Structure formats: C-alpha cells, structure tokens
Amino acid sequence: MSLKNLWLEGYGSRSFPGWLMAISHHLPNLTCIELKDLSACSNLPPFGQLRSLDSLYLRKLPNVTKIERGVCGGKGAFPRLAKFIVAHMDGLEEWNTTCSGEDGVEEFMFPILDVLDVSHCPKLRLKPCPPKCREFIIFKSDQVISSLEEVKTSSDHCNSTPTTTRLAISQTK
Helix, strand or coil, X not given: CCCCEEEEECCCCCCCCHHHHCHHHHCCCCCEEEEECCCCCCCCCCHHHCCCCCEEEEECCCCCCEECHHHCCCCCCCCCCCEEEEECCCCCCEEECEEECXXXXXXXXXXXXXXXXXXXXXXXXXXXXXXXXXXXXXXXXXXHHHHHHHHHHCCCCCCCCCCCCEEEEECCC
C-alpha cells in the first residue's frame, strides 16, 4: 500500500487495533502521522519502525502518561523523523528519549530531528535528556524546563554536543 499520510481523530477505544500496532507491516510507506483527540488511548503504536516517517503529531491524548521505549520499535528508531509535535497532553508525565536494541546498547531517538515542539504538557519530564534538534519550542510545559535543569547537573548520560540553534520558551512559570 502506498499511503503516505495517516490522520486519526476522535478514536474512542482504549487500545489501538492490531493493524495499527503492527503499522510497519501494514503501512510501511507512511511519512506523516497525526493522532488527535484520542480520549481513551493510553499507549502508542511502535511508530519508530516506520523507516520513512518524517512528521509525527500527537495532540490531545490525555490518557497517555509515558512515551516509552515501545514506541521506538527497537534500535534505529525514527531514522527520518524531522518534525515532532506533542501538544495538549495533560497526563503526559515522562518521555524516555532513548531506545535499546537487541544488543542492549542504548541510543537516542530521532537521529536527524529538526523541530521539536512541546506545548501544553504541564507534567512532562524528558529522561535522560531532550533529543537533539535544531529548533526546540516549549510552550506552557513547565516540567520540561525542570528536566532541562536536571541535565545540567547530571550530564553523564547526555554527553553529546547539543545541536539546538533556536530555543523558544514561552508562558512557563
């Protein structure tokens, strides 16, 4: 199938259907995914397995509390993802920004991320540190700022040089 864009809005079930949980098998050519207003879902599909995915938008998923390693789908996750927007996810508390392969070696998600936009995620903390990106936008997401402060004091795991050339922070405490 040659579908390039997937937009899912208003889906009311707690879990995603099997075809979406095995998305790389069923829709391997997706380049853009937007999930919006999914009031009951609490876990995300393994989007990292999509080799062509360049844009991912997660908006209004109140029951997702963690972006865990499962979203990676294994080592080499998100090889082409350039734009990631996470917005209005009031329940989102933690995002683990690393993945581990079968060999157990951890690597960071998003090797070529250009834009990371986090807005209206008041509880979100990035662990162990934020992914590298050229442009990092933080809006009404106070705990993201706190997790950046933690990186400054404990940078053992995040010893790589940051590539951010534009940091925009607004309406935080």
